[in-house]
Amino acid sequence: MKARVNNREKDRKGVRAQRPAWPDTATPPAPSPAQPARDALSTAEVRPDRITHLVTVSCTGAESPGLDHDLIERLGLSPRISRTHVGFMGCHGAINGMAVGSAFVGTDPDAVAMVVCAEVCSLHYHIGGTWDQQVANAIFADGAACAILGRRPGRPTVRAFGSEVFPNTRDLMSWTIGDRGFRMHLSPRVPGVLRRHVRKWFEPWLAAHRLTPADIAGWAVHPGGKDILEAVRTGLELPDDALAESQAVLDAHGNMSSATVLWVIDALLRRGTTGPIASMAFGPGLTGEAMLLDVPRG
Numbered sequence: 001m002k003a004r005v006n007n008r009e010k011d012r013k014g015v016r017a018q019r020p021a022w023p024d025t026a027t028p029p030a031p032s033p034a035q036p037a038r039d040a041l042s043t044a045e046v047r048p049d050r051i052t053h054l055v056t057v058s059c060t061g062a063e064s065p066g067l068d069h070d071l072i073e074r075l076g077l078s079p080r081i082s083r084t085h086v087g088f089m090g091c092h093g094a095i096n097g098m099a100v101g102s103a104f105v106g107t108d109p110d111a112v113a114m115v116v117c118a119e120v121c122s123l124h125y126h127i128g129g130t131w132d133q134q135v136a137n138a139i140f141a142d143g144a145a146c147a148i149l150g151r152r153p154g155r156p157t158v159r160a161f162g163s164e165v166f167p168n169t170r171d172l173m174s175w176t177i178g179d180r181g182f183r184m185h186l187s188p189r190v191p192g193v194l195r196r197h198v199r200k201w202f203e204p205w206l207a208a209h210r211l212t213p214a215d216i217a218g219w220a221v222h223p224g225g226k227d228i229l230e231a232v233r234t235g236l237e238l239p240d241d242a243l244a245e246s247q248a249v250l251d252a253h254g255n256m257s258s259a260t261v262l263w264v265i266d267a268l269l270r271r272g273t274t275g276p277i278a279s280m281a282f283g284p285g286l287t288g289e290a291m292l293l294d295v296p297r298g
Contacts, residue, residue: 033067033118033144034074040146041075044155046112048075051148053082053104053113057097057258059090059175060119060182067118077114090175090283091222093117093258094145095291099161101149113149117259124182139225140184143256145263154296156269159276160209162290164201169193169286190224191231193286198235201288202280209292217275217295218268219243222261223250224282232280245271269295 041048054077056067068083082104086097094117101113121140149158172187206212213236221232223246233243245267249260256263261281268277277293 032074033116033146034071036144036146037071037075037114037116040114040148044148044150044152046148046150048077050112051077051081051114052108052111053084053101055084055086055097055101055104055113055115057086057089057093057115057117058119059088059093059257060121061123062087067116071114071116088175089258090173090287091224091255091257091260092281092283092287092289094261095161095279095281095289097258098147098149098158098291101147102158102161105149105151109151111150115147115149116144117146117257117262118144119257119259121255121257124184139255141254141256143253143259143263145256145259145266147262156277156293156295159292159294160290161292162201162205162288164197164205164288164290166193166197166201166286166288172286173282173284175284190282190286191227194228194282195231195235198232198280198288199237202236202278202290205290206278206292211276211292213238213278215276216278218271218273218277219246220261220264220268220277220279221246222281223247223264224255226250228282265293 054068054071056071058067066085068085071077072079072081084100086093086100089096094115097115097117101115104113105111120142122142172190172193174185176183176185203213219238219242221229221243223229226247229243229246229250232238246264249263249267253260253263261279265277265279274295274297277295279291279293280288282288
């Protein structure tokens, strides 16, 4: 089965590549969530048996036994590991998952949390002529990401989390179950609403942590589409290239729902960004979630 994809919408939304779940001779398939987890363990220099808490995140599928059981078997995690699933929270789910993992680490000095986001958006592609469905088919893609959280000195530190439910926006974005499966609704009003509201939310939140937008060394904004990125950039009056990593991830991989913002953070860290990194993502509600990281030098 091939879903209808409007290539004009794909270009307009800033997407150049997607990795669907169905067989495709032209595009490599999305990796198993186990591979990003192995990569994260290697980068963090943490043995699998040291992971005490496993947080899984997804809004595109569910089964039981689920992803947590699969990762325990594939990675050799402890059978006594604490398991928590963050489900159906949309594109900002990674930040919610990071908040859960950080809470575990914050209450137990010996805790090491693994946060794994896995999204198979292509399972929900539909043949249909609605604008909403064509946009969803055009921009969403499969992907996975992983972060390891602990108390090791000299590593990036999670400093704070923030959340905002934008008023009178409940009807602008939704992810519901219909007669033919999951149904995505995306109003074309979303970028305009974000442009008007993001500054009123984000600047006071930064100020509560004694920061201004000018103090931020790197911006990890979830690339829901190039219109979303432009709305955030202009709403916060950021420089033209402030969201370059977000746009690059969107160009190369599409919108991988919850996994995407962790890809953007990884791109900033690979670039050598030090200092405060501000991350934000948006989802149904319309809701914004934020995370502040401190990256030490050296």
